[in-house]
Amino acid sequence: QQQPAKKRRSRWGSKSEQVAIPEEIDKGLTREQRELYVLRVRLQEISHKLINPASLIPVNEADRSPSPEPVYNAQGQRVNTREQRVREKLLKERAELLERAAKISPAFGNGLLKAVGGMKFEK
């Protein structure tokens, strides 16, 4: 039975998932402080997500993106499962955010770097 053009799911989360973020963002911050603040909110969120990346996989298969061809390592284990891809995407974004934070404020960026386990990123 053909469904008439399935409505794409919006990226907006429901109102019930709305989180409380302090409003001070509007008041008296310099551009750099504001940027660091936003970076920090996002980094905290990523750390939280990394605790259980599997929970980010949509339950409904129709909402999942198409999978790439499986890739296996020398031991024959798959290395690009959906969970691994979610995890890698988060780690990549985290590295980018840390790099940006370090560019704006080396002290603040290095502090964040230490907080996530002294991870090094090289390009």
Place this chain on the structure above:
Amino acid sequence: MALTGAAGAVGVLPGLAVETPTKVVCLAQVVSADELTSDEDYDEIMEDMREECGKYGSLVNVVIPRPSVSGAAVPGIGMVFVEYGDVSGAQKAKAALHGRKFGGNSVVARYYPEDAYARADYAH
């Protein structure tokens, strides 16, 4: 007044500064540069923004800066600028969208200076 959260943490006393609402709401850290390079994702993000932001007032324009093809740094990447016909639309939108999730990210909303927006200056 309690000095908690962002401003407290970065050592700024926010007490005396007064927030001035404008007609433009800036949503920060909602999308990644990766997503913006794909035309399909960009179109979907734009559609989602128009649909949701249209609920709060008369929407004049939605601007989503995209990464340049040359790889040069573009200000405002990851942010979405939503312009309303009046301040009350922007106020409602900011209240409703601050802290909402978009693609799993928590949206940080603030008023954006109208003069900077008018000059297409997204680095303010």
